[in-house]
Amino acid sequence: MPENLYIKNRPATFEYAIEDRLKAGIVLSGSEIKSVRNGKVSFGDSYCFFSNGELWIKSLHIAEYVNAGYASHAPVRDRKLLLTKKELVKWQNKVKEKGFTIVPLSIFINEKGYAKVEIGLGKGKKLHDKRESIKSRDVEREIKRYLK
Helix, strand or coil: CCCCCEEECHHHHHHEEEEEEEEEEECCCHHHHHHHHCCCEECCCCEEEEECCEEEEECCEECCCCCCHHHCCCCECCEEEECCHHHHHHHHHHHHHHCCEEEEEEEEECCCCCEEEEEEEEEECCHHHHHHHHHHHHHHHHHHHHHC
């Protein structure tokens, strides 16, 4: 089992200005957790939504586990996220009133062996904001190059 499994959703921080972050548990079946431990996760266009006061993640692709046999899972399905009631109410109110969206930022295995998802509360960036992100990233890269 990989000790430092950490799969990042790189386009999320480019597309969204992240205001707040949370770590949430995720409900997975047996073959899904084995695929996650093997690093077979793709975020694609995944996002989170509220349904009946619960937070769900949509379009998260977890590849089928090769040795699952008949107990295999559907690669893309809605999966429930586990948060406290206080956190759910707080984020649901922000999503309703201010036009925020909830995006998954990363998935990792914690010290106890549980799969966790880091989610972020973000607003979509405009084109000029994305250009500024690219420019600042290039400047940082140049500075690192000169310091070496």
